[in-house]
Amino acid sequence: MNVFLTYTVLGLVIGASYAIAASGLVLTYATTRIFNVAHGATAMVMAFVYWELAYNQGLSNWLSVLIVVFGVAPLFGALLERWVIRRVADSGVGVTLVVTCAVLVGLIGAAEKIWPPGVHQVQQFFAGHGLTVGMVRITGNDLLTVALAVVVGAVLWAFLKFTRLGVAMRAAVDDKELLALHGGRPHLMSSIAWAMGSALAALAGILLVCSQPSELNYISLTLLVVNSYAAAMAGRLTSLPRTFIGALVLGLLNAYASGYLWTGPGWTGFREAIPAIFLLLMLLLMPQAQLRVGRLAGVAGVRTPEMRRVGLASALLLLAVVFGNSVFSEVNVNRMALGLCFAILALSLVPLTGFSGYVSLAQFSFFGVGALTVAKMHSSAPTAVLAGALLAALAGILVALPSLRLQGLYLALSTIAFAQIMDTMVFQNPSLGGFGGSLTTKRLDMFGYRFTSDKAYAILAAAVFCVLGAGVILLRKGRYGRVLIALRDSPAACATLGLNPRLARVAVFAGSAAVAGLGGGLYAGLQNQVGSTNFQFFNSLPLLLIVVCAGVTSVSGALLGGMLLMALNSYPSTQAYLFLILAVAAVGLGKQPNGITGWLFSLRDNPLGARLGLGSAGIARGIATRSVADPGRAGKSSAIDGSVSVGENAEVEA
Amino acid sequence: MTRLDVKEVTVRFGGVTAVDKATISAEGGQVTALIGPNGAGKTTLFNVVTGLQKPTGGRVFLDGHDITHTPTHRRARHGIARTFQRLEAFGSLTVEENIRVAADAVRAKNAKPAKVTRGLIERIGLERYADARADSVPTGVARLVELARALAIDPELLLLDEPSSGLSEAETESFGELLRDLASQGRAVLIVEHDMGLIMRVSDVIHVLDRGRLIASGTPAEVQADPLVRKAYLGEEDEPEDDEEHEPDAEHEPDDGHTLVLPAAGPDDAAALPPTPPVPPASPVPPLPKGPGPESGEPASGGWF
Structure with missing residues (x-):
């Protein structure tokens, strides 16, 4: 008593x-x-x-x-x-x-x-x-x-x-x-x-x-x-x-x-996870949200590049890495490879947050699942990395399924709860298959070549990033990419066209988690040693911040985001300045939701950029000008445009 | 044949009854109109038919099959498509992509989604806007985009929620022809519309809702002669505060100022009922003159009242 x-x-x-x-x-x-x-x-x-x-x-x-x-x-x-x-x-x-x-x-x-x-x-x-x-x-x-x-x-x-x-x-x-x-x-x-x-x-x-x-x-x-x-x-x-x-x-x-509670090792994690589990339960008890009807809100996106351009950019990236290999010190080559692994992780946010508008704070957990798999299998075969991606995809489905009914903020909070649960109950917990301290890993062995040197590994990571990046762009151009954006703009309209919004959401979570898991597997191989502290929920906050600031709607934004995240990890002394810059950039997101790379792309639109021959006007802007310049429609559209505000909406709706 | 049967559907939002045991139907090959004053429950009924709103009571049948509990996306696959009173075009996609999303959604039906998309762009007359982002086109055009998108899934039953608002007079004219054309191919077209001229021209059957209840059904001529309809529209013996009570949740039946209720008093009662053009409350821009009205001096089509 x-x-x-x-x-x-x-x-x-x-x-x-x-x-x-x-x-x-x-x-x-x-x-x-x-x-x-x-x-x-x-x-x-x-x-x-x-x-x-x-x-x-x-x-x-x-x-x-x-x-x-x-x-x-x-x-x-x-x-x-x-x-x-x-x-x-x-x-x-x-x-x-x-x-x-x-x-x-x-x-x-x-x-x-x-x-x-x-x-x-x-x-x-x-x-x-x-x-x-x-x-x-x-x-x-x-x-x-x-x-x-x-x-x-x-x-x-x-x-x-x-x-x-x-x-x-x-x-x-x-x-x-x-x-x-x-x-x-x-x-x-x-x-x-x-x-x-x-x-x-x-x-x-x-x-x-x-x-x-x-x-x-x-x-x-x-x-x-x-x-x-x-x-x-x-x-x-x-x-x-x-x-x-x-x-x-x-x-x-x-x-x-x-x-x-019984004080065995498995239960310590459970105890720490109680607030997160409580949060998840509260979220799941939320009443079913009705599909919202009644808004026409487009989200400004960056132009999808032509595949020729994608090929060119990939070649440039690979060349840059080869060049980096020849000039950088060994430590810096390792950092470059790390940045590329993080870039793959950042890329996982592009379809999820950039296209679909779901905010996930569990990406580091998916990354961790990939790394954990590789470490546990202790294998140098590429199948270990793929198995990591597969398991991460399953984890992604696990996140998406219970939160199917949740929108926006509540979905983001449920990913926080998931990440916290993964961290305390799995990663820190060897009895549930976690790291329990840290585990050593092996470098990949593929096509009869062992990527033991950091230089080779950097090229491998860059190549994987290029392939996945091209895949993301193809996705955006294709049927599924259109569906993701349509779902973000109006889930209700999508449902009335016969699209199952839940299926698409589970799929995009699974895909995104798989990309993050793949990155995690490569990361594990690069680091030689990984532990649970590498994959704490907390890391996902700067990840989201950096990637969104760098440009979550574009593959180049993901690359920049990965490099910035690497800088954050490798040069702790610069942290304060980097955070200051990011804080300013984040406030700027209200105006430029496509982040730094989006802003750079948009420079092509202004007269200065045009004069320098940096390219033609962006899609949205070009059309806006055209519709104003169209004399046949001018009178009518002004009357209508006054009655319903459309067009100016540029927001990253989660 | 009867495509859609809505039987005794009731929708309550808290204490407010938005739809009260409404029974309507829509036949293939016909244009069926659903009219009524603002807040009568028309959009709510559309939401029930498409599955976006669960009814409190009653059933919905499509081709004789009970679809009351079928999810929205499956109803679409069974051939129901709709447009929205408040625009729901995909703002960040181009007009062409908007239609393509729908054409892709029913791949099995459409052998060539790209071809279907191009065809619809031509048919609806959206060539000029094909590459424009849907959030950059005028409202009237965006409504047509929604129509084209709905048609892309090749529906048996097409629900149009105020499709002509935002269209010019000439555009409304050709829009009416398009409606007849769509119905003549065997589709059931169910339309909510405030432009009485258009309704009287194109409808085969009209259902009149008032405060959630069906007060009349019949041909345009029958409905115009109905005393209950006249009463509902002209507001005789009407307590003004009732309007508030019957206004359902703003999400479902947004009050954007549309109204068909004429000032009750005045010697003009017997005159042509001018459809009031949409006037959003905060808009500083004068509304488009649309449809016949006393100022324009044109007689109302069909001699509506």
Whole structure:
């Protein structure tokens, strides 16, 4: 009984801090419809600021908390809203997810720069004080956490219900334009919501590090966000009371799992996966979304190149690699090969995110399945790589099947849950076939040639990339590519034409996962040694960010993305700058959803580019000009165009 | 023969009944019109027939087979195609690709999807726009793209949701001929339309819905003479707040300002009923003059009221 009580108290305390964090997430999502992936990172940075004030600058604990929660954090939230969020507010789920991902990696980079790794110890509040109920000891810090959760819940409820501002914020949730028409100020509302969300993240972050003093760490606190996602999903991202209940249930589940589950190696992973499993369950319990009818929203894409051009570009790439082999040092040749493996991984996002508009944060898991297969088979035969691709495809189907009903943000969240489950339950878990530390691998042996040298391996990786890249372009030109884009533009219309949207989705997930798995197999061979840390869910965030910024709609974007990802891994010192550049690029996505390469391609369209003979005008642009220039239609189209806004929509709708 | 049979279909959105035990049918070789004031449940009924909306009650039969629980994409394979009141063209594909997607979808039927696509582009008159992205063409053209796309799957039953809005007068004229032509090949054409001139010209049978209920069915002449229809359209003895109550979920029956309800009072009651052209609420651009109206001085076709 006492044991049970102990775990119940522990669970409630954990649940209380989840509740505080999740209510901030709900507040920002409900007012601005932007899901803040960086919520946990905000909590992490604010916990570091607290540490800086209280332990480095020597201010009192309480003063530091007040400064952070009522000063630094709200200011940060409001500035973030003003300079970043507002710029992408009208973009699709894809862009907003990527932009908040950029904020997340940016915050981690900044924290590592400002507070270099070291011991950042904090003390509990009311250390030494506490209550004893029966045999159960409740610390002062625990009591504070629970009390604050209750206060936060009550204050938020009263604020939204009774104050003018709160009511106006709820109005902003329903209809921003209408609120503006009636004299409300939606921008102010969203600023306030983000300021409050950030303050709540800070509070949760500080409470969490104080209850488990060893936790002042860049990643683990950021990952807190997965727990609060799960709690927030219990409230369907809009209901605060349900979010609180979800947070408490999750906290209790966590505590009971650590108390009562068998403590074998297989179960450790399971325990860590509980929030992710809870998140997945909440997502699966979402009501079936109706196919949306009533929008004509095209997504700007880059022009599909002629196959002749593709051949030329492939030859150029191979030549460049051969050239690189002859001038680069051994280390750099290895890096080039690594970049090409990552480019194959990035390529897997092109049909999935670029064409179909599904945002996946599980690509590194598919990559890992490919690598794991090669490592486990410990074979140098190409069949091992192919087997890895096949297994990855199966994993892709596994992701797609339960989430068939989910759209946009919810689908992206379900891929996060899957990646987290794969990481904790499989990759880290040798009893379920995982790495268990790291495994050695062999280099490929193909056509009687063993790719032992990095130079040969780089050429192999480049050749595979070229073949797969050409395949992706052929796909886009063909029947299936048209179907993917049609499905993204209007699933309802596709269904009325006899296309089965579910089948197409499963197929594109399987294909994308297979490409990622193939890349993973090559990566495993290149590295000679792979372990579970290489394939953490967390890696998928910078991957998505980099590839989308580089250009997720084109094969060249995938190549650039792979190289950037390699740079990120190989030159950690450049991280901060790279993230800064990416953050700027990500904000630019609202305007140029085709990323850096899309922007480069579009340079051909402007007069300067045209004068330099870089090519003819792009498809969309050329047509826009033509339709305006068409005198026979001019009068009529202007009247019609005024009535329905079409044409200007350029968004990466997830 | 009867292609489509909708039997006692009811759709409720929460407490609002959008369609109330509506029974309609559409015959092969005929143009059947579905008319009614805004919010009458026409689009909702289309959604039920295509499977995008599950009915709360009632059944849907295609060629005598019960398809009430058949998924949308399978209904399409059984020969139902439609266009949308709010455009659902594939915006990032070209006009030609839009049609090609549909032609490919029924490969077994179409030996040569590319040829079918080219043929439809010529038939509907979309040559000029073939390579344009569908989100860059005018609304009227986008409606024709949807029509061509629907035809590409070679449907037995074609549902058209306000296909003529956005078309000029001359275009509407030839569009009417196209409709007759499509029906004469044996197809059942079911059309929701606010252009009464067009409806009276091309329809064989008209079903009139009001607040989700079927209030009249018959030939154009019979429907025009029906007192219930006159009442529904002219709003006699009508409490204005009722409109709100019968407006279903905006997703399914969007209120974009279309209305056939004339101002109830006034000596013009007996005059020709002018079909009000679509006026989106926020549009600063004056609506296209379309169809006969009092200002144009033309008599309404068919002497509608």
